[in-house]
Amino acid sequence: MSVHGRLMQVRDAHALAGAIDALHGLGYTRIEAFSPYAVDGLVEKLGPPPKRIPLAALVGGLAGGIGMLWLQYHSAAVDYPLNVGGRPAASWPAFLPPAVEVTILLAVLAGYVVYLASSRLPKLYRPEFNVEWFEEASRDGFLLLIRADDPRWEARQVAEDVAALEPMRHAEVPA
Template sequence: MRQKPSRAVYGLLAEFPNADSLCAAAKEARAHGYTQAEAYSPFPVEGLEEVLGTRRSWVAPATLIGGVLGGAATYFLQWYAAVIDYPINVGGRPLHSWPSFIPPTFELTILGAAVAAVLAMLIQNGLPQLYHPLFEVEEFELASRNRFFLCLPAHDPVFAPGPARDLLEGLHPMLLREVPA
């Protein structure tokens, strides 16, 4: 007898009416060993990051590094041009007149930090992402308006379709959908 090929699943998606029920569902999923659960809400929910166990952001260190590199490179470029490459004695001032180097150094420190922050944020968020399997669930567009979603992805080590469905059904969601991969 020939078996039907199983359909690939991205995970299970449950919809909740408010932030409190989403936090409670996330706590329950975490208690059952789900380490890669994903939560979606129309606004930041206090305490949800800790419940889901999200990793610390590396945007701030990248911003610092971008600022330091931008400032150091600008100062070095000005110093090299004024002292080494093309020294000009203007009004008897020293060749390494650091006060005149400060405004451009400051500006490019800010520019380097801003560019590094934007790039780090885009990389960490996985953007630009033109397609995600959750976009196939019609109700998911409400995540940006007034609904709260919890997704148990199939790539989580403890994911099994039956027990995951039972867990989510026990949390009494408004909607429970299987997300195709």
């Protein structure tokens, strides 16, 4: 039987933060937390957020802006040049507003797509849902999951380490 990880429940947000610190001290790095409300400092304790989002927004914005400028230039000066009152075919001031709009649009779109991908969303099913008491995370439960893809994962050792933290309960999560 393959295993997704080990899920444990603690009393409150303070115990959740303490358990994360203890698990990090033991060398675990792939930890996920579930709580009924936002806990201050929890994101920082779990690890830094991915830094790919700003880069994706920059690349998307540059591609959108340059692509829109090229499209306008090519269509107005190369494919279909019009002589309107002696003005130049490549009128850059007229090209800027649409290019700025497309730059912003593609930067936001690229950042959002990378955000969803790095958050592993949308994900309608998670193996943790199979644990009978997992639904308490939406009411009054504070849960921690040590994933089986953690470099330090060894099922028996993880069970002992989790039991040493004295959680309210813990269980193995089948994949």
